[in-house]
Amino acid sequence: LAKNLFSDRRVAWLAVILLAVSPTHWICSARIILEAPLAFFILAGVTAQMVSLRCARAGWLSAAAWALAWWTKYTAIPIWALFQVLMLLAYPRLVRSRPYWFSQAAILALYLPWIFWRISVDGAGFFLFWRSSTEEWLAAAKLLCRPFFWIGAIVSALGVIWLAGRRSRVLPALMRLPWGAANASWIAAALLAVVAVVAFLEPAAFSFRELPWSGETKNVLRQGPVWTYALRMFWFEPITLLGMASVFLLPGSRRVQVLKGLALGGSIAITAWGNYQMRYFLPVIPFWEVLSAGALAFLYWKIHARSAPAAALYAGGWIAWSLLRSGWLVWKIAIPNDVFYY
Numbered sequence: 001l002a003k004n005l006f007s008d009r010r011v012a013w014l015a016v017i018l019l020a021v022s023p024t025h026w027i028c029s030a031r032i033i034l035e036a037p038l039a040f041f042i043l044a045g046v047t048a049q050m051v052s053l054r055c056a057r058a059g060w061l062s063a064a065a066w067a068l069a070w071w072t073k074y075t076a077i078p079i080w081a082l083f084q085v086l087m088l089l090a091y092p093r094l095v096r097s098r099p100y101w102f103s104q105a106a107i108l109a110l111y112l113p114w115i116f117w118r119i120s121v122d123g124a125g126f127f128l129f130w131r132s133s134t135e136e137w138l139a140a141a142k143l144l145c146r147p148f149f150w151i152g153a154i155v156s157a158l159g160v161i162w163l164a165g166r167r168s169r170v171l172p173a174l175m176r177l178p179w180g181a182a183n184a185s186w187i188a189a190a191l192l193a194v195v196a197v198v199a200f201l202e203p204a205a206f207s208f209r210e211l212p213w214s215g216e217t218k219n220v221l222r223q224g225p226v227w228t229y230a231l232r233m234f235w236f237e238p239i240t241l242l243g244m245a246s247v248f249l250l251p252g253s254r255r256v257q258v259l260k261g262l263a264l265g266g267s268i269a270i271t272a273w274g275n276y277q278m279r280y281f282l283p284v285i286p287f288w289e290v291l292s293a294g295a296l297a298f299l300y301w302k303i304h305a306r307s308a309p310a311a312a313l314y315a316g317g318w319i320a321w322s323l324l325r326s327g328w329l330v331w332k333i334a335i336p337n338d339v340f341y342y
Contacts, residue, residue, distance in 0.1 A: 001047045002290045005255050008297060014319070015293040019286055021326040023236050026334035028279050034073045035282040041069035042076055043286050046083060046262065050255060052103075053091065059103035067110035074140075075273075079266050079283060080107075085160060086261045089167055090254050142274075149272055156265075174257050184302030187249050188314060191241060198234055206234065228276040229267060233288075236278075236329060239322035242299070243292035250295055263287035 003012035019025060028036040048062035069076035084104070087094060094100045143149055163170055199206050233240040246252070247260045266284040273280070296315055304311035 001043065001050065001259075001286070002293055004047065004050050005253070005259060005290065006294045006297065011293045011297045014296070015286075015290045018237065018239060018289040018293060018322070018326075021323060021330060022285055022289070023326055023329035023334055024232075024278050024282050024285060026330050028282050030334060030337055033279055035279045038069060038072045038076060039283045039286060041065050041072055042079055042283050045069055045080070046259075046287075049083070049087065050258075052099075053255075056099045059099050060106065063103040063106040064110070066107045070107065070111050071114060075270075075280070075283070078269050079262070082265045082269065083258075083262050086258045086265075089160070089163055090171060090258050092167070139273075139275075143272070146272070146274065152268070152272060171254060171257060174251070175253060176251055184299050185306070187245060188299050188303060191245055194241065195234075195238070198231075202231070202234075226271075226276065228278065229271050229281050232278070232281065235325075237289075237292075237322050237326050239296065239318050240288045240292045242295040242318065243288040243290075246291050246295035246298075250298055252294070256291075256294065259287055259291060263291055 002015040003009060006012070025036070025039075028039075042065075045062050045065035048058045048065055052059040052062055066076070066080055069080070233244065243263065247264050252260065263284055266287070267281070270280055270284065296318060300311050300315040303314055
């Protein structure tokens with residue numbers, strides 16, 4: 001996916017390395033937890049759909065991957081829906097594309113057996129999900145009772161409507177973002193300032209001995225505070241702060257803008273769900289790794305134009321710090337498997 005977005009094999013390898021040492025990825029892959037295959041199928045669906053922009057046959061592979069994601073866990077459905085909205089906004093030609101709509105219909109067709117099975121189990125309760133005793137429906141009903149969910153849904157809908165009418169002007173402006181190219185050094189310095197502020201306010205974010213939600217038990221990754229996902233970049237993979245900065249400050253192609261919206265929107269949706277266990281964040285982690293690798297490469301070359309040593313120090317510092325932090329958590333928590341969720 002990184003190579004498809006940035007056409008740079010080095011960026012692709014950096015993204016792979018970042019995901020390979022992700023503590024959340026390690027922990028979820030070491031246990032029978034659905035988030036690891038869910039993340040895989042979502043990543044496969046997104047990648048194949050990006051490729052289908054040039055090769056229509058990849059759309060059927062995307063449909064199969066998305067259907068498997070739906071089957072794995074229902075949380076894939078809102079991420080799929082968000083991605084489709086972003087793709088239709090970025091590529092209006094898809095609205096009139098029969099292969100695109102056929103592939104989307106194929107996802108539903110592949111999901112029908114699950115729907116029929118749930119109806120056989122729940123009966124009419126499948127349609128009256130707020131009265132169902134099924135865990136998935138209870139979670140959905142609880143989410144729909146949250147005022148912030150409806151506020152967010154209305155704001156998002158209005159934003160999509162506004163952007164749909166102005167996409168011919170907004171998207172090209174996002175792809176240029178002149179302040180990103182001209183002021184790369186300032187952006188790099190601002191990110192370091194953010195790190196310094198967080199280090200002052202929350203020293204535990206940079207400690208190799210503790211996690212912020214460890215409490216008094218060994219259940220170090222179970223239920224965290226509301227800012228669990230937002231501050232994950234400091235405690236787990238500091239380099240993903242670059243990915244966050246790229247969403248707001250750095251330019252990118254139309255495909256990159258779609259991925260930015262997916263990473264940010266998916267993170268907001270998972271946070272709004274209100275269940276702050278780190279494993280739930282895994283499906284969007286690969287997208288942050290990809291954006292972080294691309295953002296680091298962008299800043300590196302902009303700084304390199306002025307000073308090669310400064311560029312090497314900046315990029316090397318981010319990579320080393322992030323790998324040390326992730327590696328320590330993998331060594332202390334993931335490899336001993338010294339973690340549980342329930």
